[in-house]
Amino acid sequence: MKKSEQVGKIKYIDVNRAQLGWEVLDLEQLIAADHPARIIWEVAGKMNLDGFEEKRKSQEGQVGRPCWPPQVLVSVWVYSYTLRVASARAIERMMGHEPGLRWLMANQVVNYHTLADFRVAHKEALENLFTQLLALLEEAGVVDLSTILHDGTKMKAVAGRASFHRRKTLKKRLRTARKVVRQLDQQAEQEQEGMDQRRQAAQRRAAQEAVQRAEAALAQLKRLADEKAESERAEVRVSLSEPEAQKMKQPNGGWDPSYNVQVSTEGQSRMIVGVGVTTDANDTNQLMPSLDRVQQNCGEDPERVIVDKGYATRQNVEQTAERDIEFIAPWKEDASRQAGACARHGIAAEFAPAAFREQGGGKQLLCPAGKTLIVIQHRVHHGLREAVFQARAADCRRCCWRRQCCGKRSGPRRVARVVESKAMRAYLARMKRRAVQALYRKRCEIAEFPHLWTKGVQQFRRFSVRGVVKAGMEALWMALAYNVTQWIRIRPLVVTVA
Numbered sequence: 212m213k214k215s216e217q218v219g220k221i222k223y224i225d226v227n228r229a230q231l232g233w234e235v236l237d238l239e240q241l242i243a244a245d246h247p248a249r250i251i252w253e254v255a256g257k258m259n260l261d262g263f264e265e266k267r268k269s270q271e272g273q274v275g276r277p278c279w280p281p282q283v284l285v286s287v288w289v290y291s292y293t294l295r296v297a298s299a300r301a302i303e304r305m306m307g308h309e310p311g312l313r314w315l316m317a318n319q320v321v322n323y324h325t326l327a328d329f330r331v332a333h334k335e336a337l338e339n340l341f342t343q344l345l346a347l348l349e350e351a352g353v354v355d356l357s358t359i360l361h362d363g364t365k366m367k368a369v370a371g372r373a374s375f376h377r378r379k380t381l382k383k384r385l386r387t388a389r390k391v392v393r394q395l396d397q398q399a400e401q402e403q404e405g406m407d408q409r410r411q412a413a414q415r416r417a418a419q420e421a422v423q424r425a426e427a428a429l430a431q432l433k434r435l436a437d438e439k440a441e442s443e444r445a446e447v448r449v450s451l452s453e454p455e456a457q458k459m460k461q462p463n464g465g466w467d468p469s470y471n472v473q474v475s476t477e478g479q480s481r482m483i484v485g486v487g488v489t490t491d492a493n494d495t496n497q498l499m500p501s502l503d504r505v506q507q508n509c510g511e512d513p514e515r516v517i518v519d520k521g522y523a524t525r526q527n528v529e530q531t532a533e534r535d536i537e538f539i540a541p542w543k544e545d546a547s548r549q550a551g552a553c554a555r556h557g558i559a560a561e562f563a564p565a566a567f568r569e570q571g572g573g574k575q576l577l578c579p580a581g582k583t584l585i586v587i588q589h590r591v592h593h594g595l596r597e598a599v600f601q602a603r604a605a606d607c608r609r610c611c612w613r614r615q616c617c618g619k620r621s622g623p624r625r626v627a628r629v630v631e632s633k634a635m636r637a638y639l640a641r642m643k644r645r646a647v648q649a650l651y652r653k654r655c656e657i658a659e660f661p662h663l664w665t666k667g668v669q670q671f672r673r674f675s676v677r678g679v680v681k682a683g684m685e686a687l688w689m690a691l692a693y694n695v696t697q698w699i700r701i702r703p704l705v706v707t708v709a
Contacts, residue, residue: 238318241310248290248311250699255286258343262336263329279321284329285340286315292692297675297685299327330688331681341687342508344694348482349509351705353698355479359513360658361501361522362476363494364666365461367673368468368682370453375468377448378432384451385425391418428454455679459492470674470682473497474661474690475505478653481660482697483690484508488683494521499530512536517654525595525635532634539651542642557618564626567600575600576626578616582606584626597627664696665689 242248263281290311291302303323306312348354376384395415431454436444450456456468471492475485485504489497498518506512515537523540531538549563567576567584576584584600591597607613607623617624631639641647666672671689674682 236318238314242314246311246314247293247695247699248286248315250702251290251293251695252282252286252315254344254347254695254698255282255289257347258282258285258340260285260336260340262339263333265336266332279325283315284321284326287312287321287326288330288688289692289695290315292669292671292688293696295669295671297671299323299330302326331676331684334680334684337684337687341691344691345482345484345508348480348694348698353480353701353705354477354482354484356477356484356505356509356511357514358478358517359484359502359505359515360476360478360517360654361473361498362519362654362658362662363471363473363497363521364662365459365469365492366472366666366671366682366686367461368450368453368456368470369674369677370450370456370468372458372467374450374452375448375458376428376451377445378429378436381425381428381432381449381451385422385429388418388421388425392422424451424454431455453677455490457490457492470679471497472686473501474658475501476658476661478657480697480701481657482694483661486683486686486690488679488686490679495524495527498522498527502531502534502536515539517651517658519654519658525629525632528638529632529634532637537641538638539642539647541651542639553618556620559615559618562612562616564628567626569628573598573628576628578602578624580610580612580616582610584624587625589630590627592627596630598630600626600628661690661693664693 260281263285267278269275269278287302291297291305294305294309294311296302296305300323302312303320303326306316306320345354349356392415395411395418399411399415428449428451432447432449435449436447439447450468453468456470458466459469459471461467461469469492471489471494473485473487473489473494474483476482477484485501485508487497487501487504489500491497498516502512502516512534513536516531517539520541520543523542527540528538544565549565550560553560553563562579566579569575570577570583574586578584582602584602586598587601588599589596590599602623602625604623607617610616669689669692674685676682676685
């Protein structure tokens with residue numbers, strides 16, 4: 212039949228969104244038996260959560276509304292981080308439609324303020340929860356604590372670039388904030404009746420917080436200025452909204468207010484065994500605190516730690532040796548370390564100290580021109596014991612490479628060599644072994660995997676809370692979510708083997 216020959220209008224299904232109806236909901240059938248929400252709830256149920264109840268005021272037999280169980284709130288936060296959601300308001304909205312959250316909350320909704328407070332209110336309990344999860348994973352045989360791979364990454368703070376100011380601007384903001392507080396106090400005394408008390412209290416609280424932020428920013432600026440040279444102090448800037456945040460270089464080459472996140476990972480299942488947040492942009496001094504966290508979380512030191520060359524310092528070599536930990540990291544070539552000093556003294560790169568070869572068991576050096584340098588003294592330089600070698604004056608006068616070798620020095624060439632300790636010599640010999648080099652090549656794929664999951668897969672490239680303490684707690688929540696995600700991935704294999 213042709214279209215022109217059709218009789219009447221086409222019949223469509225009516226879509227009426229104003230129609231009321233009853234819904235029968237079976238929460239147990241809402242998600243599958245192996246849904247991540249169920250596994251997270253199961254894991255949380257095996258933990259001792261008494262630490263989260265210390266500040267609870269709601270008691271049975273007394274007035275007041277009941278509070279949410281810690282197992283519920285812990286499960287909600289861990290599950291939300293696996294969903295790439297770190298906003299308490301967003302979680303509250305999702306509780307009405309997201310299946311996993313509906314199941315965890317038994318189709319109820321928790322206020323966003325309760326969620327936000329819970330995330331940062333129990334630091335010790337959160338650290339204990341992380342330790343308990345590691346113990347559970349170790350009992351299941353999925354972690355190997357003998358080898359720890361460590362790496363750091365920069366994560367942006369809540370504060371923006373425009374929040375950084377010099378001393379003059381910070382003092383001006385402080386004066387303005389104090390003036391607002393005084394004005395609000397005067398209004399409270401003059402207009403007691405007819406005022407919205409809650410609104411007035413909120414305004415005064417906001418003004419007082421502005422004063423506290425400005426005072427904290429000025430205190431932080433003073434601390435940073437004391438560490439700078441006098442000529443650089445006028446250029447020091449601090450964030451008004453988040454004084455502890457520091458400008459750090461990002462992978463894209465830019466500079467943003469950030470924190471330095473240090474992550475320790477075990478080698479078997481790539482579980483995070485330690486995480487810390489610091490305001491120090493340099494990784495060099497973060498290795499030993501990270502090993503302390505691993506020891507605290509796992510109860511023992513690892514047999515070896517694998518890190519990149521940013522952690523390779525004599526101090527770290529000595530301290531790991533004292534704790535009987537095998538330190539694996541590439542040593543920065545002496546030539547690259549000496550490049551700056553050679554340029555300042557007019558010495559050519561091919562005549563850098565690294566080009567002088569040891570002879571006679573380290574008692575002599577042979578220069579690139581074939582002349583011998585002997586030890587003339589021992590000294591302590593920058594805390595390191597050095598042997599100073601010197602060539603014969605006659606050899607340097609007759610040498611055709613004198614200008615390139617001696618540079619601006621008028622006398623014969625001198626070369627200082629660090630007298631390495633026993634631990635340092637053992638470390639340098641260890642890094643030449645092929646087996647150790649092959650072990651180090653695994654560092655990237657294991658140590659940087661948690662960063663890839665956090666910043667690449669989950670897109671957590673900025674903290675959701677302000678301050679280094681709260682940022683450290685959020686990093687723990689992320690680590691919990693990461694470890695649980697890894698456990699969900701390997702759990703079927705572990706169950707099958709068992």
